[in-house]
Amino acid sequence: xxxxxxxxxxxxxxxxxxxxxxxxxxxxxxxxxxxxxxxxxxxxxxxxxxxxxxxxxxxxxxxxxxxxxxxxxxxxxxxxxxxxxx
Amino acid sequence: xxxxxxxxxxxxxxxxxxxxxxxxxxxxxxxxxxxxxxxxxxxxxxxxxxxxxxxxxxxxxxxxxxxxxxxxxxxxxxxxxxxxxxxxxxxxxxxxxxxxxxxxxxxxxxxxxxxxxxxxxxxxxxxxxxxxxxxxxxxxxxxxxxxxxxxxxxxxxxxxxxxxxxxxxxxxxxxxxxxxxxxxxxxxx
Numbered sequence: 001x002x003x004x005x006x007x008x009x010x011x012x013x014x015x016x017x018x019x020x021x022x023x024x025x026x027x028x029x030x031x032x033x034x035x036x037x038x039x040x041x042x043x044x045x046x047x048x049x050x051x052x053x054x055x056x057x058x059x060x061x062x063x064x065x066x067x068x069x070x071x072x073x074x075x076x077x078x079x080x081x082x083x084x085x086x
Numbered sequence: 087x088x089x090x091x092x093x094x095x096x097x098x099x100x101x102x103x104x105x106x107x108x109x110x111x112x113x114x115x116x117x118x119x120x121x122x123x124x125x126x127x128x129x130x131x132x133x134x135x136x137x138x139x140x141x142x143x144x145x146x147x148x149x150x151x152x153x154x155x156x157x158x159x160x161x162x163x164x165x166x167x168x169x170x171x172x173x174x175x176x177x178x179x180x181x182x183x184x185x186x187x188x189x190x191x192x193x194x195x196x197x198x199x200x201x202x203x204x205x206x207x208x209x210x211x212x213x214x215x216x217x218x219x220x221x222x223x224x225x226x227x228x229x230x231x232x233x234x235x236x237x238x239x240x241x242x243x244x245x246x247x248x249x250x251x252x253x254x255x256x257x258x259x260x261x262x263x264x265x266x267x268x269x270x271x272x273x274x275x
Contacts, residue, residue: 008186010178014258021232021257023239044194045265048273051197051205052265059211060234067110073123078101081130085097 007031012042013049020053092142095149100130104147108154115158115245117230118223125161129154155245162246165223177262194265197273210272217267225260228253 007015012035018024019032036043069077096103105126112122132153140149177192179185204210218226228246231237243250 008178009188010186013177013262014254017258017261018254020261021239041188041193044196048194048197048265048269049261051273052261052268054205055210055214055268056233058205059214062114062234062236066106067113067119067122068106069109069123069126074101074105077105077123077127077130080127081097081101081134084131084134 005031005034007035009035009039009042012036012039013045016042016046016049020049093145093149094142095133095137095140095146097130097134097137100133100146100150104150105130107147108150111151111154112158114235115231116161116227117234121161125154125157129157132157158245159247162224162227162248165227192266195269195274197269204272213268213272214264217264217271220267221260221263225256225263228256229260229264232257 012032015024015028015032019029024032032046036046108126108129109122112125113119116122116125129150133150136153144152177189179187179189198204218229221229228242231242231245232239237245239250239253242248243253248256
């Protein structure tokens with residue numbers, strides 16, 4: 001019975017992390033809510049985790065320019081491929 | 087006689103025609119230039135060996151991408167089986183009465199009250215970059231795919247050959263380590 005509603009800190013923080021991507025289920029969120037109500041450490045973790053998400057959203061961006069190989073790298077690669085063809 | 091024109095392979099021209107595309111494709115998944123270069127090279131080599139299996143139904147590039155995808159999974163399996171495991175830092179009691187509760191030394195510390203205001207800081211960005219670089223490779227790979235490239239969970243699972251619960255365990259551990267790293271180097275310094 002108790003296990004249905006009560007989860008440990010490891011499980012709670014796993015759900016908390018999933019929730020940062022809005023992918024936790026309703027049931028998981030309920031269990032997390034109950035746990036956060038009774039656990040100070042996870043409460044603090046949860047707050048800091050939200051800050052971590054904000055920091056990532058603010059500072060991590062997809063590189064819009066395409067990554068390319070340099071001419072030298074291509075030449076070297078070309079040589080190796082040609083060698084294998086022979 | 088077939089009226090449908092079949093695709094053909096032209097290995098002499100692979101590097102010129104496809105290497106940038108394959109390199110860019112790889113780097114958004116493995117987040118490391120040297121590794122990406124090696125994977126592209128291996129893809130061409132495997133392609134050469136497997137030329138006889140090419141049926142001409144897909145384009146040359148599509149065919150090379152399908153080889154590349156297998157190479158990325160191979161790379162992921164390799165780092166998953168070797169390095170990653172030893173580097174896992176435990177945050178919770180693993181057994182006994184207190185199983186799953188915080189280890190004393192891993193309990194989150196109080197952060198500076200200014201934390202909220204500090205988010206825009208450029209130095210924080212470099213602290214974050216360093217912390218991400220310090221993640222074990224497989225955690226970094228999954229974290230970057232999720233948080234930087236914004237691939238869907240399902241897509242990452244398919245591309246790396248892992249289950250959703252594997253993925254959440256990895257994200258869980260990566261974020262624990264990042265939180266701790268930013269705490270030590272920034273917020274609670």
